[in-house]
Amino acid sequence: xxxxxxxxxxxxxxxxxxxxxxxxxxxxxxxxxxxxxxxxxxxxxxxxxxxxxxxxxxxxxxxxxxxxxxxxxxxxxxxxxxxxxxxxxxxxxxxxxxxxxxxxxxxxxxxxxxxxxxxxxxxxxxxxxxxxxxxxxxxxxxxxxxxxxxxxxxxxxxxxxxxxxxxxxxxxxxxxxxxxxxxxxxxxxxxxxxxxxxxxxxxxxxxxxxxxxxxxxxxxxxxxxxxxxxxxxxxxxxxxxxxxxxxxxxxxxxxxxxxxxxxxxxxxxxxxxxxxxxxxxxxxxxxxxxxxxxxxxxxxxxxxxxxxxxxxxxxxxxxxxxxxxxxxxxxxxxxxxxxxxxxxxxxxxxxxxxxxxxxxxxxxxxxxxxxxxxxxxxxxxxxxxxxxxxxxxxxxxxxxxxxxxxxxxxxxxxxxxxxxxxxxxxxxxxxxxxxxxxxxxxxxxxxxxxxxxxxxxxxxxxxxxxxxxxxxxxxxxxxxxxxxxxxxxxxxxxxxxxxxxxxxxxxxxxxxxxxxxx
Amino acid sequence: xxxxxxxxxxxxxxxxxxxxxxxxxxxxxxxxxxxxxxxxxxxxxxxxxxxxxxxxxxxxxxxxxxxxxxxxxxxxxxxxxxxxxxxxxxxxxxxxxxxxxxxxxxxxxxxxxxxxxxxxxxxxxxxxxxxxxxxxxxxxxxxxxxxxxxxxxxxxxxxxxxxxxxxxxxxxxxxxxxxxxxxxxxxxxxxxxxxxxxxxxxxxxxxxxxxxxxxxxxxxxxxxxxxxxxxxxxxxxxxxxxxxxxxxxxxxxxxxxxxxxxxxxxxxxxxxxxxxxxxxxxxxxxxxxxxxxxxxxxxxxxxxxxxxxxxxx
Numbered sequence: 001x002x003x004x005x006x007x008x009x010x011x012x013x014x015x016x017x018x019x020x021x022x023x024x025x026x027x028x029x030x031x032x033x034x035x036x037x038x039x040x041x042x043x044x045x046x047x048x049x050x051x052x053x054x055x056x057x058x059x060x061x062x063x064x065x066x067x068x069x070x071x072x073x074x075x076x077x078x079x080x081x082x083x084x085x086x087x088x089x090x091x092x093x094x095x096x097x098x099x100x101x102x103x104x105x106x107x108x109x110x111x112x113x114x115x116x117x118x119x120x121x122x123x124x125x126x127x128x129x130x131x132x133x134x135x136x137x138x139x140x141x142x143x144x145x146x147x148x149x150x151x152x153x154x155x156x157x158x159x160x161x162x163x164x165x166x167x168x169x170x171x172x173x174x175x176x177x178x179x180x181x182x183x184x185x186x187x188x189x190x191x192x193x194x195x196x197x198x199x200x201x202x203x204x205x206x207x208x209x210x211x212x213x214x215x216x217x218x219x220x221x222x223x224x225x226x227x228x229x230x231x232x233x234x235x236x237x238x239x240x241x242x243x244x245x246x247x248x249x250x251x252x253x254x255x256x257x258x259x260x261x262x263x264x265x266x267x268x269x270x271x272x273x274x275x276x277x278x279x280x281x282x283x284x285x286x287x288x289x290x291x292x293x294x295x296x297x298x299x300x301x302x303x304x305x306x307x308x309x310x311x312x313x314x315x316x317x318x319x320x321x322x323x324x325x326x327x328x329x330x331x332x333x334x335x336x337x338x339x340x341x342x343x344x345x346x347x348x349x350x351x352x353x354x355x356x357x358x359x360x361x362x363x364x365x366x367x368x369x370x371x372x373x374x375x376x377x378x379x380x381x382x383x384x385x386x387x388x389x390x391x392x393x394x395x396x397x398x399x400x401x402x403x404x405x406x407x408x409x410x411x412x413x414x415x416x417x418x419x420x421x422x423x424x425x426x427x428x429x430x431x432x433x434x435x436x437x438x439x440x441x442x443x444x445x446x447x448x449x450x451x452x453x454x455x456x457x458x459x460x461x462x463x464x465x466x467x468x469x470x471x472x473x474x475x476x477x478x479x480x481x482x483x484x485x486x487x488x489x490x491x492x493x494x495x496x497x498x499x500x501x502x503x504x505x506x507x508x509x510x511x512x513x514x515x516x517x518x
Numbered sequence: 519x520x521x522x523x524x525x526x527x528x529x530x531x532x533x534x535x536x537x538x539x540x541x542x543x544x545x546x547x548x549x550x551x552x553x554x555x556x557x558x559x560x561x562x563x564x565x566x567x568x569x570x571x572x573x574x575x576x577x578x579x580x581x582x583x584x585x586x587x588x589x590x591x592x593x594x595x596x597x598x599x600x601x602x603x604x605x606x607x608x609x610x611x612x613x614x615x616x617x618x619x620x621x622x623x624x625x626x627x628x629x630x631x632x633x634x635x636x637x638x639x640x641x642x643x644x645x646x647x648x649x650x651x652x653x654x655x656x657x658x659x660x661x662x663x664x665x666x667x668x669x670x671x672x673x674x675x676x677x678x679x680x681x682x683x684x685x686x687x688x689x690x691x692x693x694x695x696x697x698x699x700x701x702x703x704x705x706x707x708x709x710x711x712x713x714x715x716x717x718x719x720x721x722x723x724x725x726x727x728x729x730x731x732x733x734x735x736x737x738x739x740x741x742x743x744x745x746x747x748x749x750x751x752x753x754x755x756x757x758x759x760x761x762x763x764x765x766x767x768x769x770x771x772x773x774x775x776x777x778x779x780x781x782x783x784x785x786x787x788x789x790x791x792x793x794x795x796x797x798x799x800x801x802x803x804x805x806x807x808x809x810x811x812x813x814x815x816x817x818x819x820x821x822x823x824x825x826x827x828x829x830x831x
Contacts, residue, residue: 056789058555059601064568066560146561194601210600210607211789212683212781236683238779243669243682247779250674252682371792401549401794408558421559439561 047517048232049499051510052244052256056210056237061193062183063135063144068421071180072508073214073235077118078183078199081109081128082174084424087331088506090174094123094184094200095162104169104461105152109162116221117186118204125156130187132164147176170458171466175425180507202228202513211237216512229501229516248494255495255502255510260316266494274318274490275504276329278422278429281319281374283366283382284483285415287444292414296356298481302342303349304389305382307486314377319487324474325420326429327488329506333426335471338478339485349389361390366415367407371400378417378486408442419489422507426470430454433473433482445482525818529811536807537589537800541582544796551598551794572598585800594804595797599790604801607786612805614684614782617694618774619767621702622709626763630710631756634717639744641722649714656711661770665704665777673700682779701778705770709763716759720752727751753824761817765810 057070062078065071081095092098096112115123130139132154137143150173152165166173176182179201189198197205200223203216214235218228236253238244244256248266263272283305285292292298311319320328323338353361366382368375376397383393393415398406407413423429431437434454435446450473457469477485495502501514552568553560569575573584588595594604637646673681678696685693724730725748733743772784779785783802790798821828 056600058557058599064564066564067555067557068559069557142567143563144567146563209610209781210597210602211611211785238682240776240779243777243779246669246674247682250681252680399549399792401551401554401792404553404558405548405550409553418558440558 047230048234049230049255049512049515049517050234050236050253051512052238052247052253053214053235053510054237054239054257057208057214059194060197060205060208060214062179062185062197062199064194068508072510074197075179075201075509076203076216076233076512077197077201077205078179078185079201080178080180080182080184082177084178084180084505084507084509086503086505088329088333088424088426090178090424093178094128095177098174100461104171104459105166107164107166107173108157109164111160111162112223113160115200115223117189117200118198118219119186119189120221121186121188123184123186123200125159125162127186128162128184129154129156130190131182131184134185135182145181147181168458169461171461172425172427172458175428178424180424203230203233206232213237224513228513230512233512235510245494248496251496254499255493258492258494260318260492263316263318263492263494269497271493271495271497271499273493273495273502273504275493276320276327276488276506277419277491277508278327278329278506279419279488280322280325280327280429281378281417281419281486281489282325282483283378283415283417283486284443286411286413287446287482288411289414291356291358291362294356295480296352297358299342300349300352300356300389301386301391302481302484303345303352304391305385305484305486306344307342307484308344309385310378310381311487311489313381314374315487315489318492319489321487322485324477324485325433325483326426326470326474327422327506329422329488330426330429332467333429333470335474338474341478342481342484346388353389353391358390361392363392363394364414365394365396366417367396367398367403367413368417369400369403370397371403374419374489375417382417382484409439411442411444422488424505424507426466427454427457430470430473430477433477443482445480447476447480450476450480525815529808529815532811533804533807536803537586538582540800540803541585541796544794544799545578547794549794551796554793555599572596574598585797589804594801597790597795597798599793599795599798604797607798608783608801608805611781611783611786613686614698614780615768615771615775615784617687617698618701618705618771618780618782619764621698622705622767622770623764625702625706626709626713626767629706630713631717633710634714635721635744635749637714638718638721638725650718653711653714656707657715659708661704661708662773662777664707665701665774668700668704669778684780684782697778697780701771701774701780704774704777705767709767709770713759713763717752717756720755721748724748724752750824754821757817757820757824761814764813768806768809 053069053073055069057065057073058067059065059070060074062074065074079093081093082090083093085091094112094115095109097110099108100106111125111128117123132148133139134141135143135145136148136151150167150170152167155163157163183199185193186198189196202219202222204219206215206217208214216233218231222228238247241257241259244253245258245262245265247253248256248258248270258266266272285298287293307321311317311321321339323341324335326334328334353359366379368379370376376395379395383395386393407416420432431454432440433443433445433450434441435451453469453473453476457466460466460469493502498518499515500518501516503511503514505511552565552574556564556568573581585595596602597604597607600607633649637649640646669681673679679700680696684697687694730743730748733747771782772787775782775784776788783805786798787802790802
């Protein structure tokens with residue numbers, strides 16, 4: 001008994017010591033934590049930003065990544081021969097200058113000197129060759145992209161001159177030379193591009209913890225003098241929009257997308273900026289199925305749906321109406337006025353429906369993904385609108401994975417709603433509707449003139465004439481309405497007041513290069 | 519000895535059964551991991567390349583047996599979504615979930631037990647009635663709602679608490695507590711309510727028994743009656759409910775981690791299911807299975823410690 005008591009008191013003493021030790025270290029840590037906090041508040045010295053992102057990247061290897069959410073982050077680490085600009089045009093990046101031969105087949109690039117990778121190595125012509133050999137599957141591996149199927153050969157002339165020869169002229173070719181499609185990566189990092197990505201961009205990879213964060217740091221040897229300003233960029237993954245707003249209010253993040261209806265809570269104390277996202281939010285139909293194969297039915301639905309209601313109630317007004325698959329964010333390429341064509345007109349809708357042989361309407365189903373609330377909200381408004389012209393629509397909500405499998409790639413659907421993400425090139429914004437584009441034409445749109453316009457534009461090197469082609473393509477979409485073109489909804493960014501240098505692009509990119517805390 | 523052997527065999531059978539069921543469910547579920555991951559921007563080449571790279575184009579039974587073979591060598595395979603070994607992902611997140619669960623369990627123990635004894639001793643007095651009705655409320659509150667209320671009213675107002683992410687213990691103990699305390703409390707409160715009622719009832723049941731009357735009439739002080747005799751006898755049902763509660767706490771972390779954006783196993787489970795990341799789901803389900811079986815095992819052993827009359831058979 002006595003023995004046991006001794007033992008017990010020994011344990012007790014040990015525990016006391018432990019608690020003492022803990023509280024000691026607590027004291028130490030609290031002081032470090034405190035200083036950390038003050039850093040976070042007076043971030044003007046710290047130059048560290050925390051940006052909230054909805055989801056993890058699919059890959060960090062830029063040649064494997066396809067999701068736009070990945071590029072939103074990793075474009076800070078990588079550069080291509082060209083760099084996309086805010087207005088959708090291109091500027092020279094890793095390539096200092098370039099020439100195109102008269103037949104439009106041979107592209108000669110002068111590689112910029114003095115570029116270093118994040119690991120300190122100089123960029124050489126071998127790395128450029130390696131990058132394109134890897135993408136095209138010339139170096140033994142499988143080909144990683146279809147973008148270079150039109151490339152006949154690649155070659156080097158000397159240490160700074162790189163040549164690509166095409167099979168057929170393609171006026172859109174330069175757009176496949178940005179970091180979105182062909183980020184330049186070092187040969188020496190072969191086999192480790194996903195675990196330890198290395199590029200030439202303004203920020204270098206530090207750490208990735210799945211489901212939690214992606215940390216980047218300043219690339220000291222960046223070729224653009226004086227940039228970037230930030231020392232550290234931390235992308236924090238959080239899927240819930242509501243929680244993200246709270247995190248902004250609690251200063252846990254410095255920049256986040258916020259839902260339109262919560263703008264009033266952050267306005268004043270935080271900067272709220274909106275950006276046309278260059279996406280096309282559409283309600284679309286399966287063009288192969290009756291009655292949607294009849295253009296009159298599609299037009300009737302266009303007249304019946306109240307786009308302004310959708311913009312007001314789902315996006316709190318923060319959206320720009322569109323009339324075809326292009327947003328005003330595309331600048332010159334965008335054809336203005338089409339958004340007025342299908343102003344709501346229930347009588348006209350009924351007439352068109354009757355002409356098409358459905359005077360009493362019909363029943364159908366709209367399949368929407370559950371990964372974002374906006375889709376089911378849009379569907380609900382559409383259902384009410386269509387009821388007025390006698391079309392009875394049932395809403396089916398499915399998981400994102402199922403939507404992709406069944407609707408997007410399986411084409412087993414009647415109606416659906418989705419936003420098509422923006423790309424810097426007008427060609428890629430519109431090429432979804434080319435009848436031969438099996439992968440993306442899930443509307444099953446098949447229009448000869450459209451196909452013709454889209455193949456002609458690739459042969460045209462004059463920009464003004466290209467614009468004419470692209471605008472004609474938009475007119476065709478507006479006449480044939482393979483979808484109800486609703487709006488380009490704006491992304492609302494809430495950010496801490498002292499951040500400057502945020503830029504918006506016609507595609508998803510959180511460009512941190514010129515961001516700083518004042 | 520035989521008891522332990524049987525338990526281990528049982529563990530293996532459970533794991534095997536659970537793995538077959540998860541695998542089967544995953545084959546039935548619509549949705550394709552590759553497409554979910556790559557989204558609408560992927561072209562067919564990328565999809566097909568990735569599929570063959572990950573071995574998802576092989577026959578089902580082959581995929582399953584590769585996985586089982588890996589399990590025996592301690593290799594849980596690679597996550598599809600994160601292109602990383604499942605074991606690395608689990609190891610990174612295990613500390614978070616275990617911390618939340620242990621703190622929650624500790625809170626339940628420290629609050630429910632004394633409170634239950636207290637209420638039982640004051641049966642039908644005002645304090646007992648108040649406690650019983652308050653706990654009724656505690657049981658009815660869903661934990662996701664409680665979590666959000668905590669974030670809104672405590673997390674946003676009290677500087678100490680952080681409402682996002684996790685700070686490892688090794689970095690700062692205070693930091694870890696600031697991220698873990700609220701989630702643990704969220705899980706603990708409904709459990710405290712349940713546990714309190716169990717403790718109270720099982721003590722009240724003992725009080726009516728003959729032996730209590732005997733020792734009382736023998737003149738033993740009330741303290742000894744309650745703590746030495748009644749509590750000891752009431753321990754068996756309390757232990758049983760403990761096993762169940764621990765399992766519930768493990769399950770509770772799944773919801774709470776989502777609410778507090780804690781990078782734990784539960785959050786990983788939700789991500790992996792919506793991404794159809796089969797190897798990762800399988801890995802997590804294995805962890806949960808093993809954890810629950812082990813807890814039950816522990817409870818069985820504790821039975822014989824508390825009541826030596828119970829033999830482990």
